[in-house]
Amino acid sequence: MSTKNIEEKQYLLRFKCDTKSHLTVLDHDVCMTQCPEKFCTVFCPAEVYKWEGKRMQVGYEGCHECGSCRIGCPYQNIKWEYPKGGHGIVFRLA
Amino acid sequence: MSEKFDVIVVGAGPAGTSCAFVCAKNGLNVLLIERGEYPGSKNVMGGVLYRKQMEELIPEFWKEAPLERPVIEQRFWMMDKESVVQFGYKGLEWGQEPYNNFTVLRAQFDQWFARKAVETGALLINETVVTECIVENGKVIGVRTDRPDGEVYADVVVLADGVNSLLGKQLGFHKEFRPDEVALTVMEVVNLPKEKINDRFNLEENQGCTVEIFGDSTKGNLGTAFLYTNKDSLNIGVGTTLSSMIKAKLKPYDLLDYLKTHPMVKPYLEGGESAEYLAHLIPEGGYRSVPKVAGNGVVVVGDAAQLVNAIHREGSNMAMSSGKMAAEAIIEAKKDDNYSEASLNRYKDALYGSFIMKDLEKYKDAAHIFEKHPQYLRDYVPMMNRAASKFFTVDGTSKREKQKEVLKSVTDERGTFKVLKDIYRAWKAVK
Known part of the structure; x- marks a missing residue:
């Protein structure tokens, strides 16, 4: 079947998850007080970021490691590292 | 691991592997470091690999490389909501040696290519992140990795660490890229029986077709979509500059689903089975975004140097050429044992004199x-x-x-x- 939403898309992927997040929101207050749009929750291609009313939930386990959130956050509020060697997303095809 | 190599290459994509391959072939002692489980496991590409630059490294590679289909037809669609204006070119000369370009699946292709570098004498280490360059007296002398005792030294470090190039940023070679300098692209590999692909795209055995789609494919935003034929799957993807994505409040996967269900596209995918979903950034800043590419003991190649011609969808070929040029500069530098910036600027000069920088310069304002x-x-x-x-x-x-x-x-x-x-x-x- 052809996927119809992001949950189905993410389900196609293989991840070798690290126990520690490679993505860190530096200051959740910045998201709350300065960023009404919460851009990262919109453009992140894996829906890693979810706003939970008071803080940003970071589902790093499903990250594609594209780097968009680091570049796209208007407040440079995301610390972005690579997952530990051999961890994170494992593309099998393209 | 505190060994010393002639060259350490960070990243086993097309740029890094090309550089490692040429260096090893010329007798240099090369360490190729890859952060993924295997080369290709972190890489994404729409799928077009050009013959010319690959052939310069491995003649007649098409006889052994894992390729999908030689592309014999390139279509361009100007798409509206319920219509499309099309043009394109189909030529049988592209279906025979020496070919023009091929569709490939990167996870397979990159593994094969890295294996060629290893057969030539390079040492490949997977599952290792380079966390920083070791700098001494203004000169890069090695790298620090995330392995225990993970310091390694070399005369030259080659940064082939891809579009995010955290290492180039650390060295001050470029600032953080702006959202209008990168394109966020998402794609899906959709499995479909070979016969269906051949029928739908009017192809025969071992013939491929690429379709570039402009207009409503991005809802009018700055970007493009593509539909490429593999052996028994299709790659369908769409991307816009990150700045456009932000401005239009687009979710990339929603845009992809919009494209997949577009009445002009849907019939091609009918009955297909999604096999993988992938997201990646493409460096599209062009000429003005190219960072410093050579320093004392260090050079930058491929996506890390922003070497992509977005208008002509060329990237992996530029990566390979830049990797090769960097290798040639390093080989020369070794002859007089001088790895200073002035010496490694041989690479910069070659790069700026080549089709790569000429093409990027041509479209510098586009x-x-x-x-x-x-x-x-x-x-x-x-x-x-x-x-x-x-x-x-x-x-x-x-x-x-x-x-x-x-x-x-x-x-x-x-x-x-x-x-x-x-x-x-x-x-x-x-x-």
Whole structure:
């Protein structure tokens, strides 16, 4: 079947998850007080970021490691590292 | 691991592996470091690999590399909501040696290519992140990795660490990229039986087709979509500059689903089975975004150096060429045992004298102009569709009258002066 939403898309992927997040929101207050749009929750291609009313939930386990959130956050509020060697997303095809 | 190599290459994508391959072939002691489980496991590409630059590294590679299909037809679609204006080229000469380009699946191709570098003598270490360059007296002398005791030394470190190039940033070779300098692209691999692909794209055995789709594929935003044929799957993807994505509040996967269900696209995918979903950034800043590419004991190649020609969808070929040029500069530098910036600038000179920087220079204003003036994809593509529909609909109006109407509808919508200005601006951007 052809996927119809992001949950189905993410389900196609293989991840070798690290126990520690490679993505860190530096200051959740910045998201709350300065960023009404919460851009990262919109453009992140894996829906890693979810706003939970008071803080940003970071589902790093499903990250594609594209780097968009680091570049796209208007407040440079995301610390972005690579997952530990051999961890994170494992593309099998393209 | 505190060994010393002639060359350490960070990243086993097309740029890094090319550099490692050429260095190893010339007898240098090369360490190739890859952060993924295997080369290709972190890499994404729409899928077109050009023959020319690959052949310069491995002659007749098509006889053994894991390729999908040689591309014999390239189509371009200017797509509106319920219509499309098409043009393209199909030529059987592209279906035989020496070929023009091929579709590939990167996870397979990159593994094969890295294996070639290893067979030539390079040492490949997977599952290792380089966390920083070791700098001493203003000179890069090695790298620190995330392995225990993970320091390794070399005369030259090659940064082939991809679009995010955290290492280049650490060295101050470039600032953080802006959202208008990168394109966020998502794609899906959709499995479909070979016979169906051949029927739907009018292909025979071992013939491939690529379709570039402009206009409604990005809802008029600055970007493109693509539909490429593999052996028994299709790659369908779409991307826009990150800045456009932000401005239009687009979710990339929603845009992909919009494309997949678009009435002009849907019939091609019917009955297909999604196999993988992938997201990646493409460096599209062009000429002005190319960072410093050589320093004391260090060079930067491929995506890490922003070497992508977005207008002609060329990237992996530029990566390979830059990797090869970097290797040649390193080999020369070794002859006089001088790895200073001045010596490694041989690479910079070669790069700037090559098709890569000439092409990037040609289009240096294009991305900026199309970002600043969104009417090209947003307004003109629908206009072209309406004009074509009007012109080709037989309704008793004379052809001369139709021509007049079509011209008038265009100038009415935007005004004659604006149209002329738009044309001039676009021509200047790509001339």
